[in-house]
Amino acid sequence: xxxxxxxxxxxxxxxxxxxxxxxxxxxxxxxxxxxxxxxxxxxxxxxxxxxxxxxxxxxxxxxxxxxxxxxxxxxxxxxxxxxxxxxxxxxxxxxxxxxxxxxxxxxxxxxxxxxxxxxxxxxxxxxxxxxxxxxxxxxxxxxxxxxxxxxxxxxxxxxxxxxxxxxxxxxxxxxxxxxxxxxxxxxxxxxxxxxxxxxxxxxxxxxxxxxxxxxxxxxxxxxxxxxxxxxxxxxxxxxxxxxxxxxxxxxxxxxxxxxxxxxxxxxxxxxxxxxxxxxxxxxxxxxxxxxxxxxxxxxxxxxxxxxxxxxxxxxxxxxxxxxxxxxxxxxxxxxxxxxxxxxxxxxxxxxxxxxxxxxxxxxxxxxxxxxxxxxxxxxxxxxxxxxxxxxxxxxxxxxxxxxxx
Ligand code: AMP
Ligand code: MG
Numbered sequence: 001x002x003x004x005x006x007x008x009x010x011x012x013x014x015x016x017x018x019x020x021x022x023x024x025x026x027x028x029x030x031x032x033x034x035x036x037x038x039x040x041x042x043x044x045x046x047x048x049x050x051x052x053x054x055x056x057x058x059x060x061x062x063x064x065x066x067x068x069x070x071x072x073x074x075x076x077x078x079x080x081x082x083x084x085x086x087x088x089x090x091x092x093x094x095x096x097x098x099x100x101x102x103x104x105x106x107x108x109x110x111x112x113x114x115x116x117x118x119x120x121x122x123x124x125x126x127x128x129x130x131x132x133x134x135x136x137x138x139x140x141x142x143x144x145x146x147x148x149x150x151x152x153x154x155x156x157x158x159x160x161x162x163x164x165x166x167x168x169x170x171x172x173x174x175x176x177x178x179x180x181x182x183x184x185x186x187x188x189x190x191x192x193x194x195x196x197x198x199x200x201x202x203x204x205x206x207x208x209x210x211x212x213x214x215x216x217x218x219x220x221x222x223x224x225x226x227x228x229x230x231x232x233x234x235x236x237x238x239x240x241x242x243x244x245x246x247x248x249x250x251x252x253x254x255x256x257x258x259x260x261x262x263x264x265x266x267x268x269x270x271x272x273x274x275x276x277x278x279x280x281x282x283x284x285x286x287x288x289x290x291x292x293x294x295x296x297x298x299x300x301x302x303x304x305x306x307x308x309x310x311x312x313x314x315x316x317x318x319x320x321x322x323x324x325x326x327x328x329x330x331x332x333x334x335x336x337x338x339x340x341x342x343x344x345x346x347x348x349x350x351x352x353x354x355x356x357x358x359x360x361x362x363x364x365x366x367x368x369x370x371x372x373x374x375x376x377x378x379x380x381x382x383x384x385x386x387x388x389x390x391x392x393x394x395x396x397x398x399x400x401x402x403x404x405x
Contacts, residue, residue, distance in 0.1 A: 004314060022170065023062075024162060028169075034172050036149055038122045046101050076088075076094040088106045108133065108313050148162075153217035154172065175215065178246060179244070179245045184223075187200070204221045204222070280369075282302070285300045306372065313404075382402060382404055
């Protein structure tokens with residue numbers, strides 16, 4: 001049997017970063033920048049008013065008080081967006097709004113609150129010193145400044161900055177494109193009615209959700225019956241534009257194992273099937289398949305829902321995030337004290353669903369170890385990571401826990 005670490009390594013090696021591309025801002029959120037970003041523009045772009053008020057020469061307001069206001073004629077009205085270039089004459093004022101361009105010659109803005117708000121002339125009730133309420137061009141960003149660094153993740157604030165600098169695109173490491181295929185003749189789409197022996201198909205929506213949560217893109221989701229021809233035609237139909245194909249089911253030791261049968265049980269067609277020393281998630285497979293787009297990596301997960309999602313957590317989430325240069329490819333690993341005694345299978349690394357009490361650093365298993373108990377996984381906040389060689393864990397033992405919260 002292959003160790004978990006070895007299989008993690010092999011999977012990670014087959015999931016490679018796509019070449020950097022420039023994408024429209026709206027498509028870049030959540031991705032890592034492929035390059036530093038250098039500002040080509042000053043921010044603010046031009047000297048402008050920080051307040052709604054009156055642009056003046058500061059010295060023209062000297063001595064103004066509520067009792068003895070300075071009264072100036074209002075020569076211009078400057079709303080935000082006015083594009084003609086204006087000059088302020090001495091002993092006059094321009095009414096000006098926040099963000100509007102400061103006229104040449106103005107050295108201060110008097111906020112409207114300190115005036116009578118006049119339109120033809122204005123009574124100014126308090127003086128303002130030079131530079132007051134003016135936002136200077138370039139005081140936020142000088143042209144030529146490196147404002148964003150390669151590897152930084154595009155957040156809403158990054159989007160705002162890039163847009164303010166007039167950029168329509170950002171250079172990013174693109175999302176991995178993932179096709180998710182469920183297999184099983186017993187599977188029925190949720191919402192349809194079940195006949196005896198049928199169950200609802202739950203892996204594809206779950207794995208597609210996990211793919212998106214990892215930051216990758218789902219190109220298509222499909223379900224095949226346990227029929228090699230049908231499985232093959234789904235691959236033909238959907239695999240062209242993806243980097244990774246994730247299948248679930250059909251890789252165990254029984255009959256009707258459609259994924260194994262499609263690629264040859266002995267792994268002759270570029271896909272190898274291996275046993276990994278873990279529980280859940282022992283039967284695994286991976287390889288490369290030829291597609292119209294050139295080729296894609298395929299990772300074949302076991303069908304039991306808990307096995308499928310735990311396998312995704314252990315092998316695929318870290319590999320996908322690494323390939324997209326995203327931070328924290330691994331879930332945070334924490335140490336916590338076990339509140340009970342547990343047994344664990346010899347020779348297998350066991351990942352048990354658990355509830356982690358973060359504050360007390362204590363952890364309790366949650367639900368049985370068997371791999372069809374999806375209910376518990378849905379409300380667990382951690383995975384207990386019990387090493388291969390451990391068969392009994394006493395209450396009070398410190399264990400490693402993967403924090404899913
Ligand atoms: P398999 O790996 O195909 O032998 O499936 C193992 C178990 O997981 C069986 O009980 C299947 O019915 C179940 N299973 C496989 N695929 C799915 C799926 N997509 N949704 C729900 N259960 C599944
Ligand atoms: Mg099956």
